[in-house]
Amino acid sequence: MTTLAERLTQAHTRIDNAAKAANRAPDEIMLLAVSKTKPAGMIAEAYAAGCRNFGENYLQEALDKVAELTDKNDIVWHFIGPLQSNKTRPAAETFAWVHTVDRLKIAQRLNDQRPPAMAALNVCLQVNISNEPSKSGVSVAELPQLADAVSKMPNLRLRGLMAIPAESDDPLEQRSAFAALRHALTELQQQHPQMDTLSMGMSGDMDAAILEGSTMVRIGTAIFGTRT
Template sequence: MNNIAEQLALAYQKLAKNCEQLPESRQPVQLIAVSKTQPDTAVLAAYEAGQRLFGENYPQELATKAEALAHLPDLQWHFIGPIQSNKTRIIAQYASWVHSIDRLKIAQRLSEQRPADSADLQVLLQINISDEASKSGIAATEMLALAASVNALPRITLRGLMAIPAPGDEHKVTADFAAMQALSMQLQAHYPAATELSMGMSNDWPLALPYGATMIRLGTAIFGARNYEKHE
């Protein structure tokens, strides 16, 4: 059986080693443990090993885990999957961060449905940097227009960008990461607080670090293989 605590420690060791090559002035890199399809017990094991940031892709699974683990007040949920309009209320209630804003309607619903007694929802715009027909996200040319609209909404705060480059050779993946870094700098020129850049997963995160990644999303590297069933 995969030892989550050991795998988590190894992931942080690798992250620290890779970060040694980055400028000291760089924003710290946060590790999001992607717990989708994993049981509550796996999340708890990672939490007990010191992990606090967890990523989920399915709204109902997020709600179930958030309620089961509500006694852990410093556990922070990041929603990183595609968002359907009829699922925004769940995400607005339970998530602290949303990485996958790809249209204004979703941002508006999250803004309207965010509980009044909760802190602002921190959001990232998802860029379809590889221009994949099957992938969520907006075109790079749409970024500033969507950013302006999202930034004007109450109860949510624009914090940066997210991307999932298409699998490919190292040259293609790094080119996509470089393009995301350029977009991030462009966004920050208009919104200085939008410094977060969520990119890099279990198979490519070391390539993302030199291009400004501030959040990496690791699932199988920590929890092992996923068991996909029916999810909402």
């Protein structure tokens, strides 16, 4: 039975190996520990093992954990779940990153509700890269218009793109979806050179994501175990 600290080390090793296979520097890729449904005690354990970036999917659960872990004031909290317009205020007031901006209304509310004393909120635009009807996300065709609007919002910092491709065990299919997201970012960077983030890859497909340029992999199961 491995400890959480050992699983965290294994995840870092996997990132390092995938980066080397892609001729990339491992420090180009951030490990975002996805702690949804896990208790604050496990986050504290990961924190003690050196992790500082944590991703949460469910707003109220996340707010409770943030309140419980206020003594660890260098944690960087990322919101990576769907965000309803009536829940944007606590997200704007709490998180350093929101990865799931997929429409103008959400972006505008986050901008307007970001406290003036806080640094600009880092945002990624969520892309429905596999065009799945059941998934959130803007289409690639709609990206330029949304990126232009978000880039003008003073309390938001447009950082990049996020996607959750259709599930596949085929590494070539995995890479194809991630390559499409990378290409979309490259296109946007011509107008928005500040965009530097590809939030893509999870426990099951992080190797393919890193090969295609991911700068942030969202790892939950491989660190914390299966959801309870």
